[in-house]
Amino acid sequence: xxxxxxxxxxxxxxxxxxxxxxxxxxxxxxxxxxxxxxxxxxxxxxxxxxxxxxxxxxxxxxxxxxxxxxxxxxxxxxxxxxxxxxxxxxxxxxxxxxxxxxxxxxxxxxxxxxxxxxxxxxxxxxxxxxxxxxxxxxxxxxxxxxxxxxxxxxxxxxxxxxxxxxxxxxxxxxxxxxxxxxxxxxxxxxxxxxxxxxxxxxxxxxxxxxxxxxxxxxxxxxxxxxxxxxxxxxxxxxxxxxxxxxxxxxxxxxxxxxxxxxxxxxxxxxxxxxxxxxxxxxxxxxxxxxxxxxxxxxxxxxxxxxxxxxxxxxxxxxxxxxxxxxxxxxxxxxxxxxxxxxxxxxxxxxxxxxxxxxxxxxxxxxxxxxxxxxxxxxxxxxxxxxxxxxxxxxxxxxxxxxxxxxxxxxxxxxxxxxxxxxxxxxxxxxxxxxxxxxxxxxxxxxxxxxxxxxxxxxxxxxxxxxxxxxxxxxxxx
Numbered sequence: 001x002x003x004x005x006x007x008x009x010x011x012x013x014x015x016x017x018x019x020x021x022x023x024x025x026x027x028x029x030x031x032x033x034x035x036x037x038x039x040x041x042x043x044x045x046x047x048x049x050x051x052x053x054x055x056x057x058x059x060x061x062x063x064x065x066x067x068x069x070x071x072x073x074x075x076x077x078x079x080x081x082x083x084x085x086x087x088x089x090x091x092x093x094x095x096x097x098x099x100x101x102x103x104x105x106x107x108x109x110x111x112x113x114x115x116x117x118x119x120x121x122x123x124x125x126x127x128x129x130x131x132x133x134x135x136x137x138x139x140x141x142x143x144x145x146x147x148x149x150x151x152x153x154x155x156x157x158x159x160x161x162x163x164x165x166x167x168x169x170x171x172x173x174x175x176x177x178x179x180x181x182x183x184x185x186x187x188x189x190x191x192x193x194x195x196x197x198x199x200x201x202x203x204x205x206x207x208x209x210x211x212x213x214x215x216x217x218x219x220x221x222x223x224x225x226x227x228x229x230x231x232x233x234x235x236x237x238x239x240x241x242x243x244x245x246x247x248x249x250x251x252x253x254x255x256x257x258x259x260x261x262x263x264x265x266x267x268x269x270x271x272x273x274x275x276x277x278x279x280x281x282x283x284x285x286x287x288x289x290x291x292x293x294x295x296x297x298x299x300x301x302x303x304x305x306x307x308x309x310x311x312x313x314x315x316x317x318x319x320x321x322x323x324x325x326x327x328x329x330x331x332x333x334x335x336x337x338x339x340x341x342x343x344x345x346x347x348x349x350x351x352x353x354x355x356x357x358x359x360x361x362x363x364x365x366x367x368x369x370x371x372x373x374x375x376x377x378x379x380x381x382x383x384x385x386x387x388x389x390x391x392x393x394x395x396x397x398x399x400x401x402x403x404x405x406x407x408x409x410x411x412x413x414x415x416x417x418x419x420x421x422x423x424x425x426x427x428x429x430x431x432x433x434x435x436x437x438x439x440x441x442x443x444x445x446x447x448x449x450x451x452x453x454x455x456x457x458x459x460x461x462x463x464x465x466x467x468x469x470x471x472x473x474x475x476x477x
Contacts, residue, residue: 015152022212023146023156024163026092026139029205032198033103034132035168038254039279040175042389043261045121046396047403048187049109055118057393063126064386070130071382074137075375076229086215087371088145091138096206099135100199102128107195109188133378135206141374144355145217148452150445151298154352158294161347165287167205171198173280176272217368233372236361241438242354247380248431249310249346252317252424254388257282259419262396266408267416268325281332282339289343302349303441309345310432313338317428320421356440363448392419 045056081087106124110116143160147153175194183190233239264270264278296305316338323331354377362368399412408416440448 013147013149013152015147015149015156019146019213020156020159021163022209023143024159024161025205025212026209027160028163028167029096029099029202029209030132030136030139031164031167032171032202032205033099033195035171035283036103036107036175036195036198038257038385039172040261042258042392044107044191046393046401048191049117049121050114050403051117051121053393053397053401057390057397059122059125060386060389060393063122063129064383066126066129070133071137071375071379072230072372074133075141075369075371075373078138078141078371079229079369085210086142086145088138088142089210089213089215092135092142092206092210095131095135095138096203096210098131099206100203102131103199103202104192104195107191109192129382132382137371137375137378139206139209140351140354140378141370142213142215143351144358144368144370144374145215146213148217148359148449150352150442150449153355154294154297154348157348157351158290160351161290161293161343162287164347165283165290165343169280169283169287172283173276176276180272229369229372232365232367233361233369233376235365236357236373238360238438238440239357239373239376241434242357243376243380245431245434245438246350246354246377247384248427248434249350250381250384251388251427252313253342253346254385255391255419256424258388258392259416262392262416263325263420266406267413267420269406278335282335285336285339286343286347289340290347292340293344293348296344297349297352301442302352303435303438306345306349306353306438307432307435309341309349310428310435313341313345314425314428314432316341317421317425321417321425325417353438353440356445359445359448359452360440363452391423395419 042056042060045051045059046053078087078091081090083090085093102124106128108124110120112120143153143156146156178194178197179187179190181190182193260279260282261275264275268274270278316334320331320334320338323334325331354374358368358370358373361373395415396412399415400409401412402408
């Protein structure tokens with residue numbers, strides 16, 4: 001048996017604890033910045049930087065539409081990258097420092113005219129979006145080539161989302177106190193100083209990730225054009241379904257996350273200390289969900305579990321509409337349960353489904369398009385953030401919201417509550433319905449795993465390229 005076949009078979013073996021933790025540290029690094037964007041960027045632009053909410057909403061949506069072009073291109077570039085580190089790992093190395101620097105620039109507030117501020121926000125948000133694409137598509141894609149072992153893949157993802165949650169917990173519990181402390185009462189300078197710390201930590205975490213993981217599943221598709229790759233991925237019916245489900249499952253968290261600070265500030269009239277606690281509580285519950293996910297998927301088929309959790313989350317989100325914001329016990333109870341269950345289904349389970357779709361494409365069409373596949377999912381994830389942020393900003397603008405005014409009008413308050421409860425509810429129910437058509441259950445995946453292993457043994461060679469000392473990127477034609 002050739003060494004290349006043995007290497008392929010090792011993709012089904014157990015992973016070391018260091019590799020699992022190292023893989024998770026990449027997402028922790030991402031979330032040192034991503035969670036600030038998801039939880040605070042809308043509020044930062046409106047209440048700290050002083051931009052009109054309508055402008056913020058347009059900014060979010062337009063730039064994420066631009067990502068429709070950058071994401072698949074980055075996925076195709078990754079699929080064609082050849083280096084001694086693999087296809088995806090080198091991008092984690094190359095983009096770690098720009099990622100940290102971009103975050104600092106994005107949360108800096110230069111003394112400019114209003115038009116200058118708007119231009120600065122557009123440019124820095126666009127640049128950060130491109131950097132995020134260049135590091136996160138490779139990072140997300142590498143999950144599909146670390147291992148083909150379903151249990152080890154789920155274990156990796158559990159570590160990923162636990163460390164993701166830990167990083168987000170650090171951010172959510174420290175961001176406001178740090179900005180006040182480092183800025184001496186000035187949140188403009190405080191945010192910049194805080195993001196220097198967060199950006200530096202994110203860079204170090206990505207570098208640790210790069211040094212800890214290994215690519216084992218290798219395919220060579222670089223001779224095809226980007227146009228051909230896109231045609232081939234569209235043939236994968238499960239991928240098309242998957243990217244739709246991805247949007248529907250991240251949208252509830254992003255819209256609730258973006259509006260939570262407004263809900264706590266203007267609906268609950270909470271103090272800064274309670275707001276910090278409230279947001280940190282949600283993240284801590286997410287962490288618990290990531291830990292629970294692995295034993296649950298060991299016992300139950302993850303697709304059935306995914307559907308059931310979406311239905312339950314829809315019901316619980318509906319219940320939030322009826323809760324009096326002043327009644328902390330029922331409010332916090334629902335908030336805790338929702339955040340635990342949401343991370344189970346939109347964390348390890350959802351991302352395992354993404355890798356399963358990649359395996360399915362390899363099995364059915366004989367072509368593994370990991371970069372393009374995850375690019376589609378990451379684009380829909382970013383669209384979820386963009387649409388959620390845009391909706392929050394546009395709703396605030398249309399209902400007469402006034403930044404930093406303690407008492408908002410009745411219409412604004414009602415719509416904040418709707419965005420906190422009913423909009424997530426609708427998304428969960430639609431997701432549960434669409435998951436009926438996702439056919440990659442545990443039985444089907446076991447068949448795919450066996451067939452892929454047989455194919456490699458019958459071919460007598462692995463689809464791998466010889467390591468090179470210098471990276472090379474194939475043309476996109």
